[in-house]
């Protein structure tokens with residue numbers, strides 16, 4: 001399957017057609033602290049102190065001519081660069097995989113050995129994208145929760161957000177070209193997007209801990225260099241860290257320093273200030289809250305990074321680490337495993353009621369869980385985090401007495417009970433969008449405070465300019481007779497502003513989300529059980545069905561109904577109507593070669609049965625491969 005397939009017919013035509021506020025002393029102490037803590041496992045040196053990348057080879061080296069004259073818009077320059085890129089591609093990064101691959105839910109993902117040419121081409125595309133935006137963009141090499149043999153790449157836009165969707169199409173086209181079509185396609189993109197090659201380009205790179213990541217990262221770096229971009233390689237970092245670096249750099253450091261130290265500083269300083277505010281209000285004890293957690297790091301990048309970060313807050317939160325490299329990446333561990341299997345990760349030893357968290361392989365998701373007295377596994381997933389955050393921010397807004405448009409964004413995978421709780425008890429509107437953070441992020445921007453979480457624990461909170469301005473005004477408001485006292489309007493406003501600093505607004509971030517949850521639980525004085533008691537989840541089950549071509553499933557509204565294969569939705573509806581509180585849907589995964597099935601009902605055995613029946617129907621009518629799935 002790997003290299004024996006013939007590449008597909010030319011696609012160039014389809015392209016043409018589609019076309020600090022801290023006192024100086026504390027800041028100094030903080031920096032000292034960061035630099036004195038040795039990383040517990042050897043991170044790439046680029047992570048802590050990025051080594052300057054070797055200078056880009058002059059384009060002339062590539063095709064053996066004099067360096068190009070970079071005069072703006074020169075057709076000669078454009079063709080020469082495009083030809084150089086094509087030549088290098090053919091020589092060093094040829095396409096060896098025939099199957100078409102799409103820019104999916106979160107970038108390209110596949111077996112690592114299929115990806116070299118795609119990484120090279122994405123490096124080129126990033127250099128072009130940077131020129132279009134006149135800003136630094138990012139390239140992250142990761143396949144998140146996928147197995148270790150997979151890898152992937154996604155591009156990050158200047159404010160740290162996911163690549164604009166219209167460019168996903170360009171990326172997909174570029175990835176699927178034959179080697180000898182590359183220069184024509186690049187020339188077309190440059191002309192169509194009106195890209196001035198004389199402008200500088202700047203690309204930040206980061207990668208996860210997969211064995212294939214370094215080599216794939218080198219291919220992408222080479223692509224960017226061929227197109228004369230300045231490159232900065234952060235080495236092994238979490239996905240949300242790279243999002244943060246890009247946003248911070250493009251904000252002229254207003255959002256924070258675009259360094260590992262700056263990232264830790266931003267989050268831990270806010271965490272510490274918030275804790276101090278609550279302690280000054282309530283004293284050192286905070287109800288049922290215990291400042292200790294057990295953390296499963298999925299044997300991914302979260303392990304080394306979190307260990308460094310936890311040293312900075314160890315007086316406030318004790319973290320016992322598991323799966324920091326002793327097992328295989330994402331295997332029987334990590335947020336995806338825990339969420340889908342609804343069970344403890346392997347190798348983790350806990351006592352009843354210990355508050356536990358799992359990160360995923362690139363540390364942009366987090367789920368919480370514990371074992372109750374009867375050793376039953378209890379999950380607190382992304383829906384729970386959204387509810388916790390929404391409830392707390394709503395209460396701060398009420399104390400501040402300001403009107404802001406607050407909303408929660410979910411997907412069809414959100415537990416029905418969470419949606420009911422948020423809308424009916426918290427009285428906060430919920431929007432439902434297609435799966436994938438890009439959709440949630442986009443929708444959340446419509447609110448002054450937009451809280452978005454996928455059920456799997458991937459999410460963050462976005463604050464509008466208006467929200468920040470009003471919170472600052474409330475913090476300075478001295479009209480109240482008791483303005484000097486803790487608590488009250490100004491205290492709530494201070495908390496809101498500190499909270500904003502603790503959030504990585506660019507994307508879901510396991511570390512930031514962990515600090516947020518710990519902060520709210522501490523402020524509320526809640527144990528993990530108190531948190532869970534706010535509502536009861538509807539039992540649910542997630543399954544995967546392997547089919548010949550997952551794209552035979554065509555989804556119409558945000559994944560709740562399918563239009564093809566014809567008649568299948570009617571079969572689903574008949575089945576669902578037989579289950580009390582039954583709800584089920586299917587969709588092709590955008591990250592794995594499977595169709596996903598979700599079902600919920602009033603009991604676990606009903607949810608399991610419904611999921612299995614639906615999966616069997618998919619298997620029968622959508623070209624299933626191998627056995628139809630059972631629920632584990």
Ligand SMILES: CC(=O)N[C@H]1[C@@H](OP(=O)(O)O)O[C@H](CO)[C@@H](O)[C@@H]1O
Nearest residue numbers: 105106436437454456589590591592
């Ligand atoms: C059901 C589910 O968890 N789907 C995940 C998964 O996407 P799929 O398109 O379902 O494979 O990976 C995405 C990227 O991490 C994440 O955004 C999304 O929520």
Ligand SMILES: [Mg+2]
Nearest residue numbers: 144360362364
């Ligand atoms: Mg991830």
